[in-house]
Amino acid sequence: MVEIEVETSLERFRKFLILSTCRSYIPESYLRDPEVFPERELDRGSIYVEAADKVTLKKIRDITFVNARDVLGIIYESKSGNTKLKWRQIRGKMGKVTGVASGNALTNLITAKVITPEYVNKILKGTKEEEVGRIVNEEEERPTS
Numbered sequence: 352m353v354e355i356e357v358e359t360s361l362e363r364f365r366k367f368l369i370l371s372t373c374r375s376y377i378p379e380s381y382l383r384d385p386e387v388f389p390e391r392e393l394d395r396g397s398i399y400v401e402a403a404d405k406v407t408l409k410k411i412r413d414i415t416f417v418n419a420r421d422v423l424g425i426i427y428e429s430k431s432g433n434t435k436l437k438w439r440q441i442r443g444k445m446g447k448v449t450g451v452a453s454g455n456a457l458t459n460l461i462t463a464k465v466i467t468p469e470y471v472n473k474i475l476k477g478t479k480e481e482e483v484g485r486i487v488n489e490e491e492e493r494p495t496s
Contacts (some may be wrong), residue, residue, distance in 0.1 A: 352433055352451045353474050359465045361385075361422055361444040366463035368398060368427060371434075371456065373414045381408070381416055388425070389414045396430035429456060 362385050369377055372389050381387040391398045391413055403421035410416070424446075425438040436450035448465060460466045 352453055353457060353471070354450075355436065355452050355460070355466070355474075356447065356449045357466055357470065358441065358445060358447050359438075361438070361440075361446060363463050363465045364425060364438045364446070364448060367459050367465050368425070370459040370463055371427070371429065372398065373411070376411055377414075377416070378409075378411075384418075386418050386420060388417055388419050388422075390417050391415070393430070395428065395432050397426070397428050399426045401425070429453065 365385065365388055368389050369382065372391065377389070387408065388400045389398055390400055392415070393413065396413075400417060400419045400422060401424040402419035403423070405417050405419045408416045408418055422444075423440050427436045427438075428434065431453065433453035434451065434456040436448055436452060436456070438446045438448050440446045452460060457466070457471055461468055461471065
């Protein structure tokens, strides 16, 4: 899992949600409507949209589609629990995504243009350097006999 902290538009994060949850069965009209979001109520795998105005449209499988205006934030957790992301409004339809993402979520974040492959490579490189540094420090701290 990788730590994510990036600014992105609400529409790009909405696309990530759809790719991650319901792309194979979302009605075409909902897919094209930038005000329609998936929500899910589960202990694991919940999606919650916080908005000034929200109306339930239709439930398909475990997803409830809502029409949301003036979205303030979105909380997403994958069913596996390996991805936990929050989108919080900064200004207008721009926001900041923070949290942890699995490999599959990273692929969907790239596809939705929330992040770039270069961003992932930079994060992974940083993570690897931190891991190497931690291992080296542990080795230096071990007493020799």
